[in-house]
C-alpha cells in the first residue's frame with residue numbers, strides 16, 4: 001500500500017523534529033521517519049546558544065543542566081576575553097534529552113514520528129516524492145531531508161556532497177562532585193586548543209564535556225588535541241569517557257539547499273557555524289522554514305524549493321557567511337596579533353556589539369579583557 005502524506009521528513013534530529021512540529025501546527029499531515037530508536041545519545045557537546053534558547057522558548061528549561069551567562073575565551077597565552085551577558089549566553093543539556101524533547105513536541109503538535117524506521121530510498125517522481133521504508137512505499141508532494149551531516153539523501157537525489165570539517169570531545173568525570181564547582185558558572189573557550197579552531201569546556205550535571213572543533217577533515221589529530229587540552233587544563237587525573245569524533249559541515253552553499261521536491265535542512269544542508277560548529281539553532285530554524293515553504297506550496301501552488309531557498313538565503317545564510325569571513329580573518333591573524341589587536345582602543349566595544357549579532361551571546365552583555373591568562 002502506498003500511504004500518502006502532505007510532507008515526509010527523514011530524520012528526527014533538531015532539524016527534522018522542528019520541521020515536523022511546525023508542519024503539524026500549520027495543518028499538514030506530516031510523517032517523520034527516524035532510523036534510531038529514541039531516547040538515543042548522539043555525539044554532540046549539547047551547548048544551546050542564546051539563539052537556540054530563544055527559538056525553543058521556556059519549555060526547554062525542563063532539560064537544561066546549567067545556564068551560563070559568562071563565556072571565558074582565552075586567546076594566546078595571556079589574553080582572556082570574558083563576556084557576561086544579562087541573560088543566559090549558553091545553556092547545556094544532553095542530546096539524548098534534547099532530541100527526545102523535540103520529538104515529543106512534534107508528536108504533541110500532531111506529527112507522526114516513527115522510530116527504528118530507516119528510509120532506504122528516495123525518488124523524486126516530478127509530481128511527488130516516493131520513499132521506501134523496509135517493505136513499505138510512502139509518498140508526499142515534498143520531502144524534507146533532515147538526515148544529518150552523513151545523511152545519504154543528498155546522494156540519492158544527485159546533490160553535491162558537503163565539504164566537511166570536524167569536532168571531537170571526551171566526557172571527563174571528577175571523583176568528587178564538588179570538583180565541578182569552579183566550572184559551573186561559565187563556558188570556557190580556548191583559542192589555542194586546536195589548530196585552525198578552538199576548544200571548549202561545557203559543564204554538565206555530573207561531568208565536563210571537553211572538546212575541540214577545527215577546520216581540517218576528521219582525523220587522529222582531533223583526538224590528540226582533546227587529550228592535550230584536558231592535560232593543559234590540569235584535568236588528566238579525572239576519569240575520561242570518550243573520545244567521540246565526528247564530521248561537521250564546513251560551509252553552506254545555497255545550491256545545496258533544495259532540489260526539485262526535496263528540501264534539505266540542518267547539517268544535511270551544511271547549515272552550521274563554520275567557526276564554532278554550532279548547528280542546533282540553524283537546524284531548528286531551517287526545519288521550520290522548510291515546513292512553512294511546504295505549507296505555502298500546498299495552499300497556493302508556490303514551489304516549495306524556491307520559497308525555502310529564498311528564505312534561507314535571506315534569514316540563515318548571511319550570518320553563516322559573516323562568521324565564515326570572521327573565522328578566516330581570525331585564523332589569518334593568529335593568536336599573538338589577535339591579542340595585541342584586542343588592546344587597541346575601541347576593539348572591545350566592537351566585539352561587544354558583534355557577539356550578539358553573530359549569535360554568540362545574548363544582548364546587553366559586558367565584555368572585559370585581561371592579560372593574566374586563563375584561570376586554570
Ligand SMILES: Cc1cc2nc3c(=O)[nH]c(=O)nc-3n(C[C@H](O)[C@H](O)[C@H](O)COP(=O)(O)OP(=O)(O)OC[C@H]3O[C@@H](n4cnc5c(N)ncnc54)[C@H](O)[C@@H]3O)c2cc1C
Nearest residue numbers: 011013014015035044045046047119147148266267279280
Ligand atoms: C562533536 C560535536 C559537538 C557538537 N556540539 C554542538 C553544540 O554544543 N551545540 C550546537 O548547537 N551544535 C553542536 N554540534 C552540531 C550539532 O550536533 C548538529 O548541528 C546537529 O545535530 C544537526 O542537527 P540535524 O537535525 O541536522 O542532524 P542530526 O542531529 O544529525 O539528526 C539526523 C537524524 O537523521 C537520522 N537519519 C539519518 N539517515 C536516516 C535515514 N536514512 N532514515 C531515517 N533516519 C535517518 C539520524 O539517525 C539522526 O537522528 C556538534 C557537532 C559535533 C560533531
